[in-house]
Amino acid sequence: MAAKLSAPVDVQIELTQACNWRCRHCYNYWRSTETATEPGRHLSCDDIFRIVQELTTNQVPSITITGGEPFSRRREVFMLLEMAERTGIHASINTNLSFVRKEDVKKLADEHNSVSILFSLLSAEATEHERLAGAPSGSYVRVIETASLAIQRGILVSLNMILMRENLHAMEITARLAKNLGVRTFCATKALPNTHAPNSAFLLSAEEVHWSLAELMRIEELLDIPVDILGCYPRCLLAGTPAYQRFSHRTCVAGYTTVTIGADGNVRPCSHMETSYGNILHKPLADIWQKMGGWREGEFIPEECHGCPIVVTCRGGCRVNTLTSGLRNMDYYADTRHLVGLPQECLASRLSEEISDIPTKVMVCPQVRFRNEPFGALVYRTDPLAIVLVNHSAMAFLKTVAEKGEKFDLFSFLERSGARTESERRNVEHLYRKLVRKGFLITPANH
């Protein structure tokens, strides 16, 4: 059984198409090869109001404000943040930071302290960054100063370094800069093919991807900084190197857990794609989501992947990483030769579930919310953002104890779970531990 959600979990909102940089790797489909800054479309205040209404109706827990460069529409950024927060939606911002002013940082820190920022830096070498980003001289210094200020003010900031052949050499020095700044996570994400740069000479080869993942893990140990990737790879690329399985936590989630709303209101399965399934300014999000059902049913998983033993969790890698226009083509990095003869344990991504101290008595955190789903519920909280999907009986139990403020422990959770076999009990205990670790179950104040 796999969850098929009734609405997205995260929605990317492209507030504007305008951007003052011309990044070589930029995936905005409207990007031309020209260097002039066009004003571009943007969402009006009325549009934003309508979008937030739709997101609230569908209980979407999280948004990412992006563009273009969102801070070229400063007023709308703050308006969207305010509306989202008022309705209990978690927000984060993708920005190049170059338009962010000191007073913006102050306002974010003082009035929107749950927001997190992801900014792009293509190298810790200023001239290299500005060249690859098509950014004016002086941009680098401005970005670093703003990032530093935001971190000092307590805003969660992560750095995303888009990896191209030309900047691979700079991974360590850029991570050192990230560490010195105090960013939350250093992300190193491979560039993807895009429409305005048909010459894809900057894209990494499979060997370079392998090198970058090894380098990322070396950096993590050397600098003691959390690392991540923000794209997904087909699992067959990672198979054969057990250490790389940690990077298989990302799968193509286009139209599955996420959609992108463009500056024209069009709703697309993925930020990298131009194809729209409807306009949220004229149609309910629920109807548009229904039209995207094929993305959840595996319609775009490449034909060649269908017989693969791990296709269900892999889902065929990235749909824009085919280097051609065919959505159903194989991911450029897919290499099924790596799967031959591998035991299953080499293919499963695992995150540590152990928590050293399980509280004896717990209660459901008051901030927990439930979104009804055909399979049960999406259980979520938004500060910090955490999500778990449960079946009907677990949902019914959690709702009941939440309403009553009832306290319970692992023993009574197991007893009321209906688990009989050893395997069922193990899975229920696993769920309990996860609910504790993610802050859905908390220790009562007076306990």
Added chain:
Amino acid sequence: MEVDIRNDTVAENEQNEVFAEVPLFGAEMAGSDESGDCGCFSCDGNPCVK
């Protein structure tokens, strides 16, 4: 008065099922932990918050 048997059956099944997490992508191995475990609900979004 007509009784909605279908709904009763659904309700009964729901009561009888064992508490379980529902995997996002299905068929995960026991102990694997991918179902909505991190913040990775979109590419190009914020990094994983494990």
